[in-house]
Amino acid sequence: MKLWGGRFQKETDKIMNSFNSSISFDYRLYEEDIVGSMAHAKMLCSIGILNEQELEAIINGLNEILEGIKNGEVELSEAAEDIHMNVETLLTAKIGEVGKKLHTGRSRNDQVALDLRMYLKKEVLNLKKLIVKLEKVIFTLGRENMHTIMPGYTHLQKAxxxxxxxxLLAYAEMFKRDYERLTDCYKRMDYMPLGSGALATTTYNLDRYMVMELLGFSDVTLNSLDGVSDRDFAIELNSCLSLIAMHLSRFSEEIILWCTTEFGYIELDDAYSTGSSIMPQKKNPDVAELVRGKCGRVYGNLITLLTMMKGLPLAYNKDMQEDKEAIFDSVDNVKICLEIFANMLATIKVNKDRMRKSAGEGFTNATDGADYLVKKGMPFRDAHEVMGKLVFYSIAKDKSLEELTIEEFKSFSSIFDEDIYDALDLSNCVERRRVIGGPSTSSLRIQLDELDAFIKKAE
Structure with a gap:
């Protein structure tokens, strides 16, 4: 029998039951629903709606249901529609008429808003831990490769x-921002909506602040219409997840390029690669490819949530049931992507010699040649032109800049001297970039120290 069936004279159509039910996905809110119900019951007792014996029966019953669901001993029913009505039905069956008092002063509208906030708050903390785990891998790998010369790129051309x-530390900065966004998102999620009722609170003298404290929220929602109809927190979280997924996707794209024969900068561990069913030589970067692919899925969920909410009048509408599958999917996928990407990255083999050799190709030190001329007194635009002509000449002669003779250099400008070779040395090119944020050892130490401090503070 439906808990709301008093006004209805006909049984719900079977297809309607299935279409209307959300238990297939909101079952995962069972712990939040039960913990929230316990807090609500304690508050009802404090204002005289329940007596101590009734409260004890409800709390004991809810604890038994919680353990039963955790242990797989309790079967949830599609006919009960959602996790809230499943729990209430199970409770009433277990402890009798007292169970029917639990829903006093609340609606499923404020109940689901509470459960979802509680669940997502917990997941935000899990996501932050996974970001810290990834940052640790980046820190370790970065510290090991402070002197591993490689080409930097713009337009995917050696620069x-x-x-x-x-x-690597460029990605560390991205993930630091992701961590900070999650922290900020959590603040706006941390408002307790229970007590909003269906839309207009209730005539019972509910103590919302008591429930807030019992459930560990920082404050209560201020407007009951907004309390039940707000899903900004889910949309904002999905937006944060979209940025995390985008950063992982960019990193994955580079991993995929770097482990090709054409680049050969890294080799993936066998544990995080797959083979081909037809080509025996293949070693495919499937982890990185799947991470890259799942980014689009997270984006799609964000659009789902935004589109779902864009035309809804106040207050609650059944459309909002569609929020859970989208945000749950985004959370699940970003969590597994963060975890497996960190594991994959921690096991890569870095081909340092290949990276350095590649940096020596493509005239990546041409800018340093121009800087050399500027430091000798030549205007930068003239220096730029001289080095551009030298690059063109070197291509024609099939030489690198370092392979040119001093006579060849001087044929383009008398300013050149023997110290040009020192200026063009790749290690020197890197080490002379001592500006904060650059690739020199002194700058990298600052960046690594900052990352280390971030990790320690976050743990």
Whole structure:
């Protein structure tokens, strides 16, 4: 029998039951629903709606249901529609008429808003831990590769020499921002909506602040209409997850490129690669490819949530049932992506010699040649033109800049002297970039120290 069936004279159509039911996905809110119900019951007792014996029966019953669901001993029913009505039905069956008092002063509208906030608050903390785990891997790998010269790119064309540590720490900055966004998102999620009722609170003298404290929220929602109809917190979290997924996708794209024969900068561990059913030589970067692919899925969930909410009048509408599958899917996928990507990255083999050799190709030190001329007194635009002509000449002669003779250099400008070779040395090119944020050892130490401090503070 439906808990809301008093006004209805016909049984719900079977297809309607299935279409209307959300238990297939909101079952995962069972712990939050039960813990929230316990807090609500304690508050009802404090204002005289329940007596101590009734409260004890409800709390004991809810604890038994919680353990039963955890242990797989309790079967949830599609006919009961959602996790809230499943719990209430199970409780009433277990402890009798007292169970029917639990829903006093609340609605499923404020109940689901509470459960979802509680669940997502917990998941935000899990996500932050996974970001810290990834940052630890980046820190360790970066520290090991402070002197691993590689080409830096713009437009996917070799640009200037950097080192692998510098490249890795760029992603560390992205994930630090992701961590901070989750922290900020959590603040706006941390408002307790229970007591909003269906839309207009209730005539019972509920103590919302008591429930807030019992459930560990920082404050209560201020407007009951907003309390039941707000899903900004889910949309904002999905937005944060989209940025995390985007950063992982960019990193994955580089992993995929770096482990090709054409680049050969890294080799993936066998545990995080797959083979081909037809080509025996293949070693495919499936982890990185799947991470890259799941980014689009997270984006899609964000659009789902935004579109779901864009035309809804106040207050609650059944459309909002669609929020859970989208945000649950995003949370699940970003969590597994963060975890497996960190594991994959921790096991890569870095081909340092290949990286350095590649940095020596493509005239990545041409800018340093121009800087050399500027320091000798030549205007930068003139220096830029001289080095551009030298690059064109070197291509024609099939030489690198370092392979040119001093006579060849001087044929383009008398300013050149023997110290040009020192200026063009790749290690020197990197080490002379001592500006904060650059790839020099001194700058990298600052960046690594900052990352280390971030990790320690976050743990």
């Amino acid at each position: 200037q020499p950097i080192n692998f540590c510098h490249h």
